[in-house]
Amino acid sequence: MFASKEYYKACIYTRLSKDDGDKPESDSIGNQKALIREFVKNHPEIQVVSEKADDGYSGVNFERPGFKEMMEEIRAGQVDCVIVKDLSRFGRNYIEAGNYIERVFPFIGVRFIAINDSYDSTDRNQSDSLIIPFKNLINDAYCKDISVKIRTQLEIKRKKGEFIGAFAVYGYLKDPEDHNKLVVDTFASEVVKAIFRWKLEGMSQGDIAERLNAQGVLCPMEYKLSLGMKVQTNFRMNRKAAWSWSSVSRILTNEIYTGVMVQGKVSTPNYKVKKFMRKDEAEWIRVEQSHEAIIDEDTFRVTQELLKKDVRRGPEKGKVYPLSGYLVCADCGQSMIRKSAVSGGKKYYYYVCSGHKAGKNCKPHSIREEDLFGAVLAAIRGHIKIIADMKRTMDTLRSLPEGQRNTVNYDMQIVKLKEEIERSQGFKMKLYDNLQDGLIDQEEYFLFKKNYSERIADAERAVQRLEQEREDAVSRNVSEQAWTKVFLKNKNLTELDRKAVVDLIEEIVVYEDKKIDVRFRYMADFDRAMHAVHMLPVKPREAAV
DSSP states (O other), X not given: XXXXXXXXXXXXXXXXXGGGTOOTTTTOHHHHHHHHHHHHHTOTTEXXXXXXXXXXXXXXXXXXXXXXXXXXXXXXXXXXXXXXXXXXXXXSOXXXXXXXXIIIHHHHTOEEEETTXXXXXXXXXXXXXXXXXXXXXXXXXXXXXXXXXHHHHHHHHXXXXXXXXXXXXXXXXEETTEEEEEEEOHHHHXXXXXXXXXXXXXXXXXXXXXXXXXXXXXXXXXXXHHTTOOOOOSOOOSSSOOOOXXXXXXXXTOXXXXXXXXXOOEEOSSSSOOOOEXXXXXGSEEETTSSOOSSOXXXXXXXXXXXXXXXXXXXXXXXXXXXXXTEEETTTOOBEEEEEEEETTEEEEEEEEHHHHTTSSOOOOOEEHHHHHHHHHHHHHHHHHHHXXXXXXXXXXXXXXXXXXXXXXXXXXXXXXXXXXXXXXXXXXXXXXXXXXXSSOHHHHHHHHHHHHHHHHHHHHHHHHHHHHHIIIIIOOGGGOHHHHHHHXXXXXXXXXXXXXXXXXXXXEEOTTSOEEEEETTHHHHHHHHHHHHTSSSOHXXXXX
16 A cells, blocks of 8 residues: 555556467457556556566466566666556466565555456555455466366377477478378478488487588478477577487487377476476377378387497497497396407407406406407398298298198197097086996096096197187288398398398397307297298298209
8 A cells, every 4th residue: 555646657567368268359468458548548647658568478477578577667666557457467376466466566666457357556445355355366266277178178189199289390290271280291201211210320319410410401490490480499509500419319219200199298287387397108198190100110119229229439430330239248248348459460359348347357258340240240141041931931832822821730720629628528527427326436526527627728728829820820921021021131231230230130149258149139020930930831941942
């Protein structure tokens, strides 16, 4: 409360936010200003010296640029009167709004006017009324209700696989017909494909960024700006942003490129606190096949495995060494590190256990790079030969007439087993009659019953197993499976390179006696396919003849 003055320097304050459920037409910034100016015409003691607007800012807190500028002018003595259309334009947080109206403004001598609520702090009768706290409370409750409705609606959209972000991720665009749907950006998607390809070929994220910058490819933010999008970011350090290690890494780890929409990773605690908190991964909303994929799932999976490995770039070249991150010690499980030495005036390279070099009581497991590369290449070629023989077997089988195409007669075996089940069940049912007729005693009755029950259970398990094998052997077309193509495209491999290692190998275990164990990718698929082939009437050796 303060005494009225003859002259006031006023600031017109306006605010609008769709998040608060404001009606854009009736509550527009222009309409608010027009109403306030009309009010000022009838109050000659008020002179408007400033106008501040917060368009698009929620009223649940006072962290708004326009409001902060107004408060700076008040502290500087340039403004001593604040005029708003109504209390909801000033703020929807009843505690903070009430604090400003009832404590802060009276203390610093600022007159506050809310036109539509008929509130003027110079009117003693109105300032003592309880109606203002209640109105602020109603505005707060209204904002809470709107917040809950908006959150619920966004949750429904996320679960339906609809995109609700402000901007589409690099590589995609919002569908002009439906802004909640993503479509592939022809140009940017090719850059994404190149980034994944270069990573699998052995380039680091830093090298990829350098190549893109050298080629003049716009980074994601600059590309959005070139499309006319109004982008604000905290990552921009220079006048023109460029590709960096982090921007490449964000693309390589984003599952959205496989056609999977993952949203709801962050959230605010409530409608008053606008600080974003990261949610547990179990709470993320994940919808598969929500849009067209740019990167296939297998490429993405291999890339994620590669990013976890301890890989280092060679000092004399821009790519990592072919086996970096794939070599492990058989005894301690530590990685093998590359070293150089000179023998007979000639420099050579070798690998040694990092645990041994660090003094962790492990043997060196030393092996020359030349010998290691040769052994790994031989293992790859041998494994590919087995897969090629397996493919020829399946191709030969498919070329046979339908009547000859049957595998080892699964149907006949299944029929025999089912007959055995039926026969055992019959014997089991007769046991009670035999017991009543005195043909067997009670001890024999329980012994025979248990025996027949075990026979039936074993036969049922065998039927289930044979049915699965029949499905694998007949229905599974090995030659059309993607994993076989990954190996067969390397059948003419003559030199070990990073791309082949990434495509084909999980890890390489090095033993102390220079033996190695190359553990290939897709071994579960390989084992199932080999089992199916061994059940066929045409064996790999026969098919190769």
